[in-house]
Structures are given as C-alpha cells and as structure tokens.
Amino acid sequence: MISDFILRMVFPVLISTISMSTPLILAALGGVFSVRGGIMALGLESMMMTGAFCAVLGSYLSGSAWIGVLCGVLGGMLLGLLHGVLCIRYKVNQVISGIGLNLLALATTTLLMQLVWKNRGSSPQVASLEYSGVVSPLFWLTLVLAVVASVVLFRTKFGLRLRMVGEHPQAAASMGIRVHGYKYIGVLVCGALAGLGGTYLSLDHLNMFVRDMTAGRGYIAVVINILARYTPLNTIWCAGIFGFSDAVQIIFQGRGIPPQLVQSLPYVVTLLVLAFGVKHITPPAGVGKSEDD
Amino acid sequence: MRVVEMHDIVKDYPLTRALDHVDFALDSGSIHSLLGENGAGKSTLMKILYGMCTPDQGHIQIKGQSERITNPRQAINLGIGMVHQHFMLAPVMTVAENIVVGSEPDTGLLFDSRKAALVVDQLIARYGFCIKANERVSNLSVGEQQRVEILKALYHGAEILILDEPTAVLTPQEVEELFVIMRELRKAGKSIILITHKLKETLAIADTLSVLRDGRMITSGLSIEGVSADDLARMMVGRDVDLEMTNRSKTIGPISLQVRGLTLKGKEKNILSDLSFDLHRNEILGIAGIEGNGQSELIEVLTGLAKAEAIVFQHEGTTLSGDAHDFIQLKIGHVPEDRSTRGLIKEMTVEENLMLGYHRSPRFNRRGFFRPSAVRDFAQRMIKDYTIKTGSSRQRCGSLSGGNQQKVVIARVFSEDPDLIIVAQPTRGVDIGAMHYIHERLFELRDQGKAILLVSADLDEVRRLSDRIAVMYDGRIVSISKPGEYTETQLGLMMTGSSVEGCKDDNQA
Numbered sequence: 075m076i077s078d079f080i081l082r083m084v085f086p087v088l089i090s091t092i093s094m095s096t097p098l099i100l101a102a103l104g105g106v107f108s109v110r111g112g113i114m115a116l117g118l119e120s121m122m123m124t125g126a127f128c129a130v131l132g133s134y135l136s137g138s139a140w141i142g143v144l145c146g147v148l149g150g151m152l153l154g155l156l157h158g159v160l161c162i163r164y165k166v167n168q169v170i171s172g173i174g175l176n177l178l179a180l181a182t183t184t185l186l187m188q189l190v191w192k193n194r195g196s197s198p199q200v201a202s203l204e205y206s207g208v209v210s211p212l213f214w215l216t217l218v219l220a221v222v223a224s225v226v227l228f229r230t231k232f233g234l235r236l237r238m239v240g241e242h243p244q245a246a247a248s249m250g251i252r253v254h255g256y257k258y259i260g261v262l263v264c265g266a267l268a269g270l271g272g273t274y275l276s277l278d279h280l281n282m283f284v285r286d287m288t289a290g291r292g293y294i295a296v297v298i299n300i301l302a303r304y305t306p307l308n309t310i311w312c313a314g315i316f317g318f319s320d321a322v323q324i325i326f327q328g329r330g331i332p333p334q335l336v337q338s339l340p341y342v343v344t345l346l347v348l349a350f351g352v353k354h355i356t357p358p359a360g361v362g363k364s365e366d367d
Numbered sequence: 368m369r370v371v372e373m374h375d376i377v378k379d380y381p382l383t384r385a386l387d388h389v390d391f392a393l394d395s396g397s398i399h400s401l402l403g404e405n406g407a408g409k410s411t412l413m414k415i416l417y418g419m420c421t422p423d424q425g426h427i428q429i430k431g432q433s434e435r436i437t438n439p440r441q442a443i444n445l446g447i448g449m450v451h452q453h454f455m456l457a458p459v460m461t462v463a464e465n466i467v468v469g470s471e472p473d474t475g476l477l478f479d480s481r482k483a484a485l486v487v488d489q490l491i492a493r494y495g496f497c498i499k500a501n502e503r504v505s506n507l508s509v510g511e512q513q514r515v516e517i518l519k520a521l522y523h524g525a526e527i528l529i530l531d532e533p534t535a536v537l538t539p540q541e542v543e544e545l546f547v548i549m550r551e552l553r554k555a556g557k558s559i560i561l562i563t564h565k566l567k568e569t570l571a572i573a574d575t576l577s578v579l580r581d582g583r584m585i586t587s588g589l590s591i592e593g594v595s596a597d598d599l600a601r602m603m604v605g606r607d608v609d610l611e612m613t614n615r616s617k618t619i620g621p622i623s624l625q626v627r628g629l630t631l632k633g634k635e636k637n638i639l640s641d642l643s644f645d646l647h648r649n650e651i652l653g654i655a656g657i658e659g660n661g662q663s664e665l666i667e668v669l670t671g672l673a674k675a676e677a678i679v680f681q682h683e684g685t686t687l688s689g690d691a692h693d694f695i696q697l698k699i700g701h702v703p704e705d706r707s708t709r710g711l712i713k714e715m716t717v718e719e720n721l722m723l724g725y726h727r728s729p730r731f732n733r734r735g736f737f738r739p740s741a742v743r744d745f746a747q748r749m750i751k752d753y754t755i756k757t758g759s760s761r762q763r764c765g766s767l768s769g770g771n772q773q774k775v776v777i778a779r780v781f782s783e784d785p786d787l788i789i790v791a792q793p794t795r796g797v798d799i800g801a802m803h804y805i806h807e808r809l810f811e812l813r814d815q816g817k818a819i820l821l822v823s824a825d826l827d828e829v830r831r832l833s834d835r836i837a838v839m840y841d842g843r844i845v846s847i848s849k850p851g852e853y854t855e856t857q858l859g860l861m862m863t864g865s866s867v868e869g870c871k872d873d874n875q876a
Binding site: 225229230231233234235237238241242244245246247248249250251358359360 | 449468478
C-alpha cells in the first residue's frame with residue numbers, strides 16, 4: 075500500500091520536480107552573475123527563450139543534439155550581450171531593457187519559426203539529448219555548475235571584484251578595476267546559463283521548439299534569484315519549490331480537480347513568495363547604477 | 368624633494384574651463400592643503416592626479432619621472448592613494464574585502480580571504496585603529512569608515528595620499544583623531560594633500576598650502592608660517608570676508624514656538640523623546656548634533672511633514688496641526704536640509720521654483736490660472752534682491768550652482784515674510800561668499816523680530832549664529848546653553864552622548 079503510494083505518487087513527483095526545476099536553477103544561476111555585477115536580470119525570459127530556439131535550430135541544421143546545446147548557450151549569450159550593450163554602453167533603464175528584450179525574443183523566435191519552418195506554432199522534431207536513466211545529465215551538470223558558481227563568486231578574486239562592481243561601481247573604478255569588463259562578463263555568463271536553461275526545455279524536456287516555450291519561467295527565475303538572496307547554492311532549493319509546484323500541477327492534471335486551478339499553482343506560489351518571501355532581501359547596492367553617476 | 372609636480376594643467380568642461388594653466392607641487396613628507404571654494408577645481412585637479420580624468424593639456428611628474436596617468440590603477444602603482452569625500456566602500460562587504468580588492472592575496476586561482484584578513488589586521492594594528500578585518504563596513508561609524516579608506520590606500524602602497532574633504536563628515540573629536548593619524552603618516556614619510564575649504568583646519572594641520580579660485584592657481588606652495596585665516600579667505604574669495612562675524616540678538620522677544628514633551632515613536636525606539644524648548648522672537652536657536660540624532664525628524668514635525676505626540680506644541684498661542692500646507696499658511700517658513708529632494712524641483716525653472724509651495728497665492732493666480740507677468744516680475748525681483756546668478760528666470764534650476772540653488776530656496780521662504788523660520792543646513796555645499804550672504808540675511812530677519820530655528824551639522828556655524836545652542840543626541844535635547852558657555856570640544860562631546868561635566872574641568876585646567 076505504502077510502497078504503491080511511493081511508486082505511483084512520490085517517485086513521479088520527485089522526478090518531475092527535478093525535471094521542472096533544472097531550467098529554473100540554470101536561469102536563476104545566470105541571474106546571480108548578472109545581479110552580482112549590478113545588472114538587473116529581468117531579461118532572463120528572453121535569454122531562455124532564445125537559447126531554447128537556437129538549440130533547436132542548431133540541432134535541426136546539424137543533426138547533432140550537442141551542437142544544438144552549444145547553439146542554445148551561444149543564443150543566450152547573444153541576448154546577454156545585447157542586454158549588456160544596452161545597459162552598460164548606452165545606460166538604458168535596466169527594467170525597460172529587460173522587459174523589452176523579453177518581448178523582442180518572443181516576437182523574433184515566432185518570426186524565425188515562420189521563416190525557417192513555415193510554421194509559427196512549433197518546430198519539427200529534432201535530435202534531442204538521449205540518455206539512459208530517469209534523470210537528465212544536464213541536471214547533474216546544473217548541480218556542478220551551482221557549486222562552481224558559488225566558488226567563483228565567493229572564493230576567487232574574480233568573484234570579489236564582480237561583487238565589488240555590483241555593490242559600489244565607483245569604488246571598484248577607484249581601485250582601477252575595469253567596471254564595464256566585469257559587468258559584461260556578468261551578463262554573458264548570465265546569458266550562457268539562462269540559454270542552457272532554455273536548451274534544457276527544448277532539447278531535453280521536449281525535442282522541439284514551440285511558441286512561447288518558456289511561458290514565464292524566466293520571470294519565475296527572477297523571483298527565485300531574489301528568494302535565493304543572489305547566492306548560487308540557495309538557488310537550488312528555491313528553484314526546487316517552484317519545480318515542485320510545477321510537478322504537482324502536472325501530476326494532478328486530469329484527476330478531477332479543475333485544470334485551471336491546478337495549472338495556476340506555480341504562479342500562485344510565485345505570487346505568495348513575492349508577497350511574503352522576499353520583503354527584506356536587498357539586492358546589491360549598485361544595481362542599476364553606473365560608475366559615473 | 369618634490370614628489371608630485373603638475374605643470375600647466377588645463378581641463379575644459381562644456382561651457383567652462385575647470386582648470387586654467389594650473390601648476391601644483393607637493394614636497395615629500397609634508398601635509399599640503401589645497402584650498403578653494405566649491406567649484407574652484409580642487410577635486411578636478413586631484414582627480415587628474417589620480418587618473419580619474421585626463422587633462423586637456425599639461426604634464427605630470429611623479430618623483431621626477433614624467434608620467435601619463437590615465438586610470439586609477441596606474442596612479443595606485445605610482446604610489447598615489449585617494450580617500451574620496453564620498454567613501455568608496457561597499458557597506459555589505461567586510462573591511463578586509465574592501466581594502467584588498469584590486470590586488471588580493473591569492474592561492475593560485477582562489478582568493479585567500481584568511482591571508483587578506485591577516486594582512487589587514489596587521490595593518491590595523493600598526494596604526495593602532497580599533498577595527499576588525501572581518502567586520503562588515505556597514506557596522507562601522509563614519510570615522511572608522513574613513514580609517515578603512517586610509518588603510519586601503521596604504522595597503523595598495525600609497526606614498527602620496529590625497530584626502531578629499533575628509534573632515535566634512537566628522538565630529539570635532541573625530542577631526543582631532545584624523546589629524547593625529549595624518550601627523551603620524553607624515554612622520555612615516557608619507558606626503559599628504561588635503562583638499563578642503565575649511566581655513567581653520569588648514570591652519571591647524573598643513574605645512575604648506577595652495578589656493579585655487581575659479582580654476583586658477585592663486586598661490587602655490589605657500590608656507591603656513593605667518594598666514595592668517597583672513598589672508599586665506601581673501602585669496603579664496605577674492606575680496607575681504609569677515610569670517611568671525613557674529614551678531615548676537617540685542618533683545619529677546621516673546622515666545623513664538625513653545626514645545627513641551629514632543630515625542631515621535633519609531634519602529635523600535637523613540638526617534639524623538641520628550642523634547643521641550645521655547646523659541647523666542649528675535650532669537651536664533653541653533654541645534655547642534657551629529658546627523659541622524661533626530662534633527663531631520665524634528666524638522667519634519669515642526670514643518671508639518673510628520674506627526675508627533677506632544678503635550679504642548681504651540682506657535683503664537685495656537686496649537687499646530689495639519690499638513691505641511693497648513694503650516695505654511697501659519698507663516699512657518701522652511702528651508703529644507705536637502706535642497707535637491709525637498710527644496711527644489713531641479714527640472715523646473717527658477718521662476719517656478721521661486722513660487723513653489725506658495726503657488727496658490729492670489730499674487731500669482733487669477734481665477735485659477737497663473738498670471739505669467741506677475742510670476743515673471745516676482746522672479747526678476749527675487750533674482751535681483753538675492754543676487755541669484757542665473758541666465759534667465761526661465762532657466763532650469765538644476766543648472767545653477769549649489770549656492771545659487773540655495774539662494775532660490777531662501778528667496779522663496781524669506782520673501783513670504785514668515786514669523787517662524789526653520790532653517791536646516793542653510794550653507795551646505797555653498798561657497799564662502801554665498802554663506803556670508805545667507806548668514807547676514809538670517810541676522811537681518813532675526814532683528815526684524817522673526818523666530819529662527821537653525822539646524823546645522825557645522826558646529827562653527829551653529830556657534831557663530833545662535834543666540835542659544837541646543838545639543839541633540841539620540842532624539843533628546845541634552846543641553847541648551849548660551850554661546851561661550853561650553854567650549855567647542857565640550858559641545859562636540861555632548862554631541863556624541865558623553866557627559867560633559869567630567870571633562871569640563873579638564874578643559875579649563
């Protein structure tokens with residue numbers, strides 16, 4: 075009876091939680107690097123979506139899923155670079171830049187789907203990551219990346235300088251640290267990780283790209299990022315909360331509970347976290363500032 | 368030996384020449400005061416030396432070697448360190464992290480935080496400071512933060528230290544301590560440039576001095592011997608200024624503002640607790656205190672911006688209540704402590720700012736519409752009366768200099784003929800000329816029978832202007848005295864919450 079329950083409910087929920095939180099962890103980890111360097115990470119959604127699209131495109135053109143993964147990472151970095159150029163070089167308001175990029179990515183991926191595949195709803199099926207075992211190797215890679223990120227951020231000279239840049243850009247500049255360079259590295263790493271998160275959605279979870287594939291996960295990653303207090307290791311369990319609510323939502327679909335109610339669960343969790351969980355968390359003091367104001 | 372020589376430095380900004388063929392030299396092992404008013408070009412000159420901006424012309428020699436310094440890293444490598452006026456410290460990071468960033472001890476790839484803390488602790492011990500390397504900077508007092516800044520420069524090997532207005536944020540005691548540190552550094556062979564506009568400090572600590580005025584070097588490398596404060600003021604301003612001008616009230620009038628048991632509750636503790644004082648007509652009551660001891664909140668309560676409980680809170684016999692607009696109607700004028708957040712709307716014109724808060728007055732309106740000619744005439748008169756330097760009355764207020772912005776605020780408040788004036792930090796960021804002018808206006812208003820409450824972080828200003836001095840500490844008034852009753856040191860001690868009775872005798876002995 076109990077073993078039956080574990081087999082039918084707990085185990086699937088666990089697997090599903092892992093699967094749903096992997097992209098969230100990746101994107102939120104990216105957000106850590108961006109925010110720690112003083113650039114708001116509201117554009118995570120666009121980096122994930124572009125990553126998901128580029129991954130499928132790469133896999134479609136090359137026939138290799140791993141080249142697809144590479145393309146997904148590069149796609150995310152491209153958006154990260156764009157966000158960086160807008161915020162660092164042209165000092166655009168970071169909220170506007172982030173949200174603008176999110177809208178841009180949705181529109182551009184839809185347009186490119188129409189151009190490449192003559193279908194604006196979904197791409198054809200492409201070669202996706204294949205592995206034996208229930209848990210994706212990308213999940214293990216994600217955990218390793220979180221640990222590496224933590225070490226880089228808190229145990230290396232690069233991390234110290236990046237944090238100094240994010241906390242007080244003028245102070246960093248006054249010590250001769252190249253503020254812009256560090257900020258660019260921050261947003262590029264952010265793009266790469268969020269792009270990998272998007273790639274997971276399109277090449278691991280599924281084997282194609284569909285319109286609005288990320289469906290707000292980038293925004294959820296922003297919330298996770300805050301809830302995790304911008305630290306890589308916290309990101310894992312914070313993303314787990316959201317992954318879990320997503321998993322529950324999937325498992326409970328079609329079991330007699332109104333589907334709208336079940337599907338809204340992850341967003342309700344987001345709202346609750348926003349309302350009660352993140353009140354006293356302050357981002358690095360230099361977010362949104364440049365070293366010359 | 369000359370450690371720094373700057374020759375023929377020119378720096379142009381759009382519309383103005385910040386530095387006009389300036390020469391500057393610093394002797395090894397000396398403290399050199401670089402004097403000048405706000406906007407005279409002191410900071411610009413030093414930013415050029417520190418590589419934060421590049422000159423349009425001229426060249427720099429460090430220890431006899433010609434150098435082109437284009438970024439702070441280069442300056443640091445040449446042994447130049449700068450302590451900025453606004454501290455360059457990240458509050459959430461530790462003392463050690465803030466100090467070593469830029470040339471961190473490492474073990475291969477990793478940052479060696481243990482060694483960083485060790486090195487910083489040694490440095491702290493060498494200079495006898497009471498700071499811990501692993502403390503977060505946000506837990507330190509302003510004076511301690513400044514020491515962290517100095518240590519940072521020393522850690523990076525500074526032989527030449529630039530201190531930019533280091534005393535602006537310090538209490539008199541902390542200033543004394545800073546001077547002790549500076550003398551010790553000089554003994555250790557460091558050369559120090561002190562950027563300041565305070566004459567008293569220059570005379571107290573400097574060996575040599577240079578004076579900048581409007582981007583020109585008036586005098587350079589002058590020895591401090593035989594120089595008086597008046598000489599310096601003349602060089603800085605370009606004309607004679609009476610620095611010691613005080614003018615005590617001859618008659619004290621009836622009570623204008625009566626406050627008993629004023630208490631403002633905060634989240635954890637009382638922000639203002641049980642304040643009681645009277646303010647008379649024909650009187651300036653000065654409030655001295657280190658910022659953050661309730662002065663700002665007191666101003667807010669007295670101008671209707673915040674509500675507090677009080678047993679008696681009366682102006683001319685009527686109990687005060689309502690919002691800021693009601694207080695203005697009761698002829699209570701307010702010169703806010705921060706002109707850029709409460710005093711002015713920088714994006715609006717001088718004209719608009721001159722009637723801000725009084726814009727509903729029938730003087731400016733007819734049937735709900737502004738009368739542009741009346742507004743213009745009023746603005747023209749104010750610009751003339753208060754000698755506000757502006758291109759036109761329609762110029763954006765933010766484009767004026769600090770002193771002229773302050774004059775706009777003061778013109779607006781004073782011209783409305785208030786009975787009670789709350790004046791906060793009236794001369795912050797204002798040059799000596801404008802300061803002198805503002806002080807004279809305050810005396811004039813007092814002699815006309817106004818009651819004036821002066822809040823200032825500048826103890827000299829409070830001592831000079833006030834007919835009575837109240838010291839605030841931790842939301843309380845700890846003493847009210849006549850000027851001269853306590854020495855500057857004693858007032859300074861009271862500002863830090865120490866009891867003054869014990870040290871009163873020490874000082875007189």
